[in-house]
Amino acid sequence: MTILRTIVTVLLVALLGACKAASGPEGSNAPRDAAERKQMITLLAQGINGPENPGDTAVAHWSGTIGIAVLGRSKAAQDTLFEQGIEPFMTDFNAITGVRFKRVAEAEANVLVIMAEDVDALRRDFERQMDRVLSDHRFTVVFEATVDRYEARCSYVALDSDYTYFGAVVFSSLPETDPHFAECVTPSLAGMVGLQGTPDGPGSIKSQGTFLRRPTELDRKALHILYGSKPGQKLRDIPALQDDI
Numbered sequence: 001m002t003i004l005r006t007i008v009t010v011l012l013v014a015l016l017g018a019c020k021a022a023s024g025p026e027g028s029n030a031p032r033d034a035a036e037r038k039q040m041i042t043l044l045a046q047g048i049n050g051p052e053n054p055g056d057t058a059v060a061h062w063s064g065t066i067g068i069a070v071l072g073r074s075k076a077a078q079d080t081l082f083e084q085g086i087e088p089f090m091t092d093f094n095a096i097t098g099v100r101f102k103r104v105a106e107a108e109a110n111v112l113v114i115m116a117e118d119v120d121a122l123r124r125d126f127e128r129q130m131d132r133v134l135s136d137h138r139f140t141v142v143f144e145a146t147v148d149r150y151e152a153r154c155s156y157v158a159l160d161s162d163y164t165y166f167g168a169v170v171f172s173s174l175p176e177t178d179p180h181f182a183e184c185v186t187p188s189l190a191g192m193v194g195l196q197g198t199p200d201g202p203g204s205i206k207s208q209g210t211f212l213r214r215p216t217e218l219d220r221k222a223l224h225i226l227y228g229s230k231p232g233q234k235l236r237d238i239p240a241l242q243d244d245i
Contacts, residue, residue, distance in 0.1 A: 029224040030240050036218065037244045039199040043206060043222045044235055054197075055236030055245035059229050060163040061194050066090070066101040069109035077115060077176050085182035086113060088213045089189050089205075096220055097227040099193075111192065113170045113185060121173065156188035158196075163231035168192040183211040194226045195219060 031037040045054035068086060070078040082103055090101045106112065116124075156170040170192060174184040190205050198206050203218045215223065225240055236245045 029221045031221065034244055036203075036221075037241055039201070039203055039218060040222045040225070041235060041241055041245060042197040042199040043195050043204055043218065044226060044241075045197040053245075055234060057235045058163055058232050059194065059226055059235065059238075060160045060165055060231055061097075061227050061229075062099050062165045064099075066099065066111055067104035067109045068101060068111045068113060069104055069106040070113045070115070071106060072115035073117075073176075080176065081113065081115065081172070081182060081185065085185045085213060086189065089186045089215065092214050092220075093189075093193055093223065096215070096223045097193075099227070110166060111168045111170065113172070116171060116173045154184040154188050156192050158192040165192070165194075180211045183213055186213055190215065190219065193223070195222055 031040055041054050044059065045057045051057055068082075068090070070082050070086070072078070087103075094100055153174045154170070154172045156168060158165055159167040170185055170188045172181075172185050172188075174181050178184075187206050187210075195204070195206055198204075198208060199218070201207060202210055203216055204210070204222075205212045205215055205219050225238060229238055235241055
């Protein structure tokens with residue numbers, strides 16, 4: 001009996017440890033150390049339009065299905081961008097957060113991905129689409145590309161109400177012949193689902209100079225924490241991040 005009791009105890013301890021490791025920010029999705037926590041805080045803070053203290057950032061995320069329409073240029077270019085850039089990122093996003101996505105027609109979309117011919121056309125399309133969105137919805141702009149960011153090859157704006165995203169517009173002016181055509185939109189997709197900051201170093205899909213189609217380990221942890229939090233919750237009140245805010 002003593003041996004059997006010992007075996008049962010060991011099994012229970014191992015099972016509890018495995019459950020803890022698999023669950024939420026306290027397990028494998030927790031930041032490894034202070035440096036990773038700081039990167040994650042930067043990643044989840046609201047970019048250039050966020051509060052002065054990152055801890056005051058109130059998290060926002062999607063609920064319901066994200067319907068994505070790809071517009072501009074040829075049907076072949078639209079298909080390539082979706083299959084090689086949008087779909088790989090969004091498939092991982094769905095696996096991490098449980099939020100579903102699908103490709104839809106423009107009239108059914110709450111996310112528009114627009115390909116412009118050049119940066120000037122991107123600027124005009126941005127302003128035209130924003131006029132249309134502004135006339136149709138009341139919202140809080142969580143992050144809006146500034147005039148300086150219009151000069152980037154890809155940019156985005158995400159719209160929310162009561163800390164729940166309801167729409168986004170993503171723009172790309174990169175030609176199909178560019179080797180990073182598909183990867184150009186993925187940082188904007190990451191931004192529109194809540195990864196709005198740009199951490200130092202190469203650890204994130206949002207890092208400067210990276211060309212990735214899928215979220216990194218840091219991105220996955222940040223998304224897990226973000227979508228495990230309540231809409232409107234401040235970063236300073238998220239246990240996994242509290243030590244460094």
